[in-house]
Amino acid sequence: MVRRRTLLSGVVGGIAATSLNLHFGGLVQTALAAGEPIKGGTLNVGLHIPLTTLDWQSTVSHPLPHVMGHVFEGLFGFGKDFNAELELAESVEAATDGKTWTIKLRPGVKFHNGEMLKSSDVKASLERWRTVGPKGSGLNTLGSIDLPDDLTVVMNFDEPMGRFLLLLLGSDENKAVIMPQAIAEASTTPGQLTEVVGTGPYRFVEYKEDQYARLARFDDYVARDDGPNYQTGKKVGNLDEIIFWIVPEATTRVAGLESGEYDIITEVPDGEATRLEGNPDLDAIKNGPGVLLYMMFNHKVGPTSQLNIRKAIQSLIDPSEIAAAAVSNPDFALTNPSIYAPESAYNTDAGSELYTPGDIDKAKEYLAEANYNGEPVTIQVIATNSLQNRLAVAIVEQAKRAGLNLEILSYDLATWVANRRDPEKLNIYTSGGYWVDPSLWNAEFNGTFPSPEVGFISDATEKIFNELSAETEFEKRKALGEDLQREFYSQVAMVNLGYVYRLVAKRSNVMDPDGNLALGNLTLNGVYLDA
Amino acid sequence: MLRYTLRRVLEFIPTIFIAVTLIFVITRLVPGSPITALIGNQSVDAAKIDAMAQQLGLDRPVWEQYIEWLPRVVTGNFGQSMFFSAPVVDVILDRFPVTFSLTFLALIVTIAIGIPIGILSAMRRGGIFDYFGNVLSSLGMALPPFWLGFMLMLVFAVGLQWVPASGYRPIEFGFWNWFSRLLLPVAALSVSQIGLVVRMTRSTMIEVLGTEYVGMARTKGLRERTVILKHALRNAMIQIVTVIGLVFALGLGGSVIIENVFALPGLGELITTAAVRRDYPTLEGGIFYLTLVALAINLVVDLAYAYFNPRIRYS
Numbered sequence: 001m002v003r004r005r006t007l008l009s010g011v012v013g014g015i016a017a018t019s020l021n022l023h024f025g026g027l028v029q030t031a032l033a034a035g036e037p038i039k040g041g042t043l044n045v046g047l048h049i050p051l052t053t054l055d056w057q058s059t060v061s062h063p064l065p066h067v068m069g070h071v072f073e074g075l076f077g078f079g080k081d082f083n084a085e086l087e088l089a090e091s092v093e094a095a096t097d098g099k100t101w102t103i104k105l106r107p108g109v110k111f112h113n114g115e116m117l118k119s120s121d122v123k124a125s126l127e128r129w130r131t132v133g134p135k136g137s138g139l140n141t142l143g144s145i146d147l148p149d150d151l152t153v154v155m156n157f158d159e160p161m162g163r164f165l166l167l168l169l170g171s172d173e174n175k176a177v178i179m180p181q182a183i184a185e186a187s188t189t190p191g192q193l194t195e196v197v198g199t200g201p202y203r204f205v206e207y208k209e210d211q212y213a214r215l216a217r218f219d220d221y222v223a224r225d226d227g228p229n230y231q232t233g234k235k236v237g238n239l240d241e242i243i244f245w246i247v248p249e250a251t252t253r254v255a256g257l258e259s260g261e262y263d264i265i266t267e268v269p270d271g272e273a274t275r276l277e278g279n280p281d282l283d284a285i286k287n288g289p290g291v292l293l294y295m296m297f298n299h300k301v302g303p304t305s306q307l308n309i310r311k312a313i314q315s316l317i318d319p320s321e322i323a324a325a326a327v328s329n330p331d332f333a334l335t336n337p338s339i340y341a342p343e344s345a346y347n348t349d350a351g352s353e354l355y356t357p358g359d360i361d362k363a364k365e366y367l368a369e370a371n372y373n374g375e376p377v378t379i380q381v382i383a384t385n386s387l388q389n390r391l392a393v394a395i396v397e398q399a400k401r402a403g404l405n406l407e408i409l410s411y412d413l414a415t416w417v418a419n420r421r422d423p424e425k426l427n428i429y430t431s432g433g434y435w436v437d438p439s440l441w442n443a444e445f446n447g448t449f450p451s452p453e454v455g456f457i458s459d460a461t462e463k464i465f466n467e468l469s470a471e472t473e474f475e476k477r478k479a480l481g482e483d484l485q486r487e488f489y490s491q492v493a494m495v496n497l498g499y500v501y502r503l504v505a506k507r508s509n510v511m512d513p514d515g516n517l518a519l520g521n522l523t524l525n526g527v528y529l530d531a
Numbered sequence: 532m533l534r535y536t537l538r539r540v541l542e543f544i545p546t547i548f549i550a551v552t553l554i555f556v557i558t559r560l561v562p563g564s565p566i567t568a569l570i571g572n573q574s575v576d577a578a579k580i581d582a583m584a585q586q587l588g589l590d591r592p593v594w595e596q597y598i599e600w601l602p603r604v605v606t607g608n609f610g611q612s613m614f615f616s617a618p619v620v621d622v623i624l625d626r627f628p629v630t631f632s633l634t635f636l637a638l639i640v641t642i643a644i645g646i647p648i649g650i651l652s653a654m655r656r657g658g659i660f661d662y663f664g665n666v667l668s669s670l671g672m673a674l675p676p677f678w679l680g681f682m683l684m685l686v687f688a689v690g691l692q693w694v695p696a697s698g699y700r701p702i703e704f705g706f707w708n709w710f711s712r713l714l715l716p717v718a719a720l721s722v723s724q725i726g727l728v729v730r731m732t733r734s735t736m737i738e739v740l741g742t743e744y745v746g747m748a749r750t751k752g753l754r755e756r757t758v759i760l761k762h763a764l765r766n767a768m769i770q771i772v773t774v775i776g777l778v779f780a781l782g783l784g785g786s787v788i789i790e791n792v793f794a795l796p797g798l799g800e801l802i803t804t805a806a807v808r809r810d811y812p813t814l815e816g817g818i819f820y821l822t823l824v825a826l827a828i829n830l831v832v833d834l835a836y837a838y839f840n841p842r843i844r845y846s
Contacts, residue, residue, distance in 0.1 A: 050804070052614050134579070190583070192616055209615050209622065210804065211699070211796045247697060247794040251681055256696045256794075258689045414809045417567035452577065 037513065041529040042241040045522070046253040048267035050210040050246045057125075058132040058190035060173040063266065066522035067213050067244050069231060071112075072177035072198035075103055075122065075153075076165050077232035080519065082289065082344070082436050084165035086224075087232040088117065088178055088199065090151075098160030098470060105151040110220050111180050112203040113195070119147040124184035126155075126168075126176055132190040135170035160470040163439045171440060172521060201237035201525060213244040228514040228526055238528035254505070257282060263510045263529070266522060268503040271328030276505050283506050285517045289341035290334055290499035293326060293391065293432045295379075296444075297494070298454040301423040303370075303377050310492035312366035313428075316402040317395065318358030319498035325394035326387060326500050334499040339485050342499060344436035346478055351486035355496070363402035376407045379428040380419055383410040391430050391497065421451035430497065438481035439468045445484070445493060456493040532837065539833065543826050550822045551604055552597075554815050558806075559593050565613045565809045587613060609816035614808055619816035623798065627820070629699050630797035632713055633789065634782035637721040641778060645725040646771065649732020650759065656737060664729055671726030680719035680792040687715060697794040716793045720786060724778045731774040735767040742766075768839040776832035780825045 045066075052061050056068040077087035086092070091104045109117035123145045130136040141161065146154040155164070168176040179187075180197055187193045196204040201223070202215040217237040228234050245262065247253045253265040254272055258279065268276070268284070276284040295313070297304035304310055323333035336342050337352035356362055379395060381388040392408045399406040406428075411419060419425040435441055442465050443449045447457030464484050471477050488494065504517050509530040516523040566583045584590040588599075603610060609619035652664035688696035694711045702709040739745060740763055748758045787799030798817060805813035 052808070053616075137579075189586070209617075209625070209796075210800070245698060245794070246796075249791055249794065252684065252697045252792060252794055255681070255684045255689050256698075259692055259696045261688075261696050261698070411562075413807055414564065414567050415562040418562045418564065421567075 046262035046265035070202040124181040135174040138167040235525040270332040287502040293497040295495040308370035316363035323498040350482035354489040423453040641724040645728030653736030668726035668729040
């Protein structure tokens with residue numbers, strides 16, 4: 001299943017200040033508004049799946065960031081170039097040893113309950129995130145947090161932390177968002193907040209389970225005075241109200257957009273792009289960065305624990321065929337040898353000489369070296385995930401050419417997730433995500449993903465990540481990223497199946513002056529309804 | 532009659548017990564758990580998974596969980612939903628009106644259209660009306676409800692824009708707001724039901740119309756209307772009511788497809804989502820209440836037999 005693993009960049013504050021150029025072919029990317037933004041109105045958004053919790057600190061589940069990204073803020077947020085930029089922080093400074101980080105907060109920031117933001121709120125929120133957040137364990141070398149005054153937070157690490165800002169962004173799925181101290185301390189149970197109170201431009205009003213989530217503009221929002229910058233910068237809440245309707249069926253979302261019931265819909269099947277573009281009342285928006293589709297192995301037990309079997313699979317896979325199977329509209333697929341998104345400053349072809357896609361003869365050689373004698377190798381898919389099923393069928397067909405006996409096993413989501421962790425049940429699965437910084441690959445290369453019993457790890461990757469965690473200079477980080485990519489291909493940690501892009505659609509009277517709808521999570525800062 | 536009713540109600544107990552025990556056992560035999568659904572497609576360390584299991588009470592042996600669970604179920608208390616942070620009963624009561632509105636309105640439409648067409652088809656057997664009735668009922672049963680739903684949506688919501696495409700509004704939002712969003716789902720659901728009722732009514736009526744007592748009624752010179760409505764239909768209603776009860780029960784459980792197509796937050800959708808999420812309390816509670824409703828419908832159908840045919844005596 002391609003889950004939105006919005007693993008974005010965010011190298012230490014502006015160090016890798018390489019801007020991204022989103023090259024999206026001929027599709028309309030944004031609706032740049034010509035006139036002055038209009039205040040008011042209700043924006044109806046059709047979301048593809050329900051929210052499982054309102055507690056963003058405790059989950060990585062989508063589409064929660066689409067909703068809570070407007071309610072909560074962190075110390076840092078992603079900018080247009082997918083670097084970590086200041087959000088609630090006014091400044092950040094690292095000591096020369098990289099162990100002590102001093103963060104000054106913006107003065108005058110108000111929570112939705114009227115309280116002023118203070119350093120004690122930040123401390124309590126970060127402490128909670130460390131405990132309940134799936135990504136919170138990234139702060140395990142944090143020794144203490146000092147609060148010299150109400151607007152200063154000093155974080156003391158036991159070891160140098162070169163990717164500290166990045167960690168707090170929680171891959172944009174599990175952001176270390178800031179809430180009032182009282183709420184953070186009272187909400188000890190993961191997934192359950194006593195109140196949903198943030199500092200964002202919209203405040204939470206209600207969530208009717210599996211039906212809708214309603215936000216209203218926070219009139220006391222104190223915006224930054226720099227320019228709009230995707231999830232941070234100057235944020236303007238133009239809309240009176242945003243209602244996120246839960247509409248799981250894609251055809252229904254599209255019909256609702258066409259009939260005017262929804263103003264924006266997410267996760268639109270790419271095959272709808274042409275039809276939507278033909279309707280003057282609608283805009284199809286290609287959303288990036290590109291999602292890397294990958295094949296993951298059981299590295300500890302079974303046939304895929306043998307390097308030669310993995311090399312055979314890497315050789316026989318032809319991503320151009322896979323991409324054709326993955327999308328209906330070729331504009332939404334791309335083959336690229338890099339494990340970093342095509343839009344990332346780290347995108348590189350390092351190690352790609354080891355990557356010989358579609359080389360059946362080579363695959364047969366590797367299978368012979370592995371003494372492979374036709375035993376079945378399984379690829380597990382989620383029954384309801386059409387993308388995974390299409391990928392699996394294409395992969396099985398390619399495997400046949402090399403004589404590899406690949407079988408598809410179909411499960412429901414929960415079983416698929418459970419089996420994925422089980423060394424006795426997993427051989428291969430496919431998934432996707434985007435990575436625009438090398439350190440974000442840490443989980444996939446440190447032996448814990450998807451579980452310690454099946455995950456990949458090597459001495460070389462451990463060394464690379466140790467160096468990455470302390471390194472702040474972009475060129476050196478890029479070189480380390482290239483080393484990591486070489487390791488990816490030489491050890492076949494995973495197989496690159498190509499990139500796909502997502503499709504968001506809106507009615508043409510929805511104005512997005514900052515072009516945010518083409519980027520990552522749904523971000524409605526600055527969005528307004530034209531008359 | 533009262534004794535019969537009480538006996539039938541008492542018979543519910545083992546049925547419900549077997550149903551909830553089966554669902555308890557089956558849900559826990561299936562691989563995966565609420566924790567895997569909660570963590571989703573992410574890497575979470577083992578200590579965190581253990582902590583979540585402890586918090587949800589899933590670290591204990593299944594039989595222990597069952598012993599703790601059973602007494603609560605007897606009182607209809609399924610505890611807290613793992614995903615909704617609310618009592619299961621509240622979650623179900625919140626969803627039940629949606630499914631009930633959908634299935635009840637569909638049933639009314641089914642009865643109002645299906646029975647008259649079935650009767651007329653039987654009365655004019657072999658005629659043009661019968662021919663068209665047969666074609667329409669076959670077509671109704673053959674059309675997949677989800678496809679029909681999308682077609683209705685494209686024509687009446689996207690094209691003509693007479694009604695909203697999807698979603699649900701409680702009746703507190705106003706009658707039209709509530710009703711307009713149910714029109715297309717009710718139409719999509721009732722078409723196949725109408726087909727079934729037309730066919731059952733037609734065949735039963737044909738059989739009854741061929742019996743001696745109907746012939747006797749006609750010989751006595753009774754008006755055809757009286758023969759049909761008072762003598763024939765009343766006897767045919769036993770089979771028709773059985774089918775209607777079945778249609779309603781199937782509608783309650785089977786409305787999930789229509790609920791999904793039209794983004795209606797109903798009970799079917801809740802149970803399906805709970806199964807995917809392995810939200811055990813909600814899943815068990817949902818099936819428990821659906822079982823109760825199905826049994827209640829069966830009881831009503833049985834009792835209706837006595838009304839339509841006084842010769843039936845319950846002992």
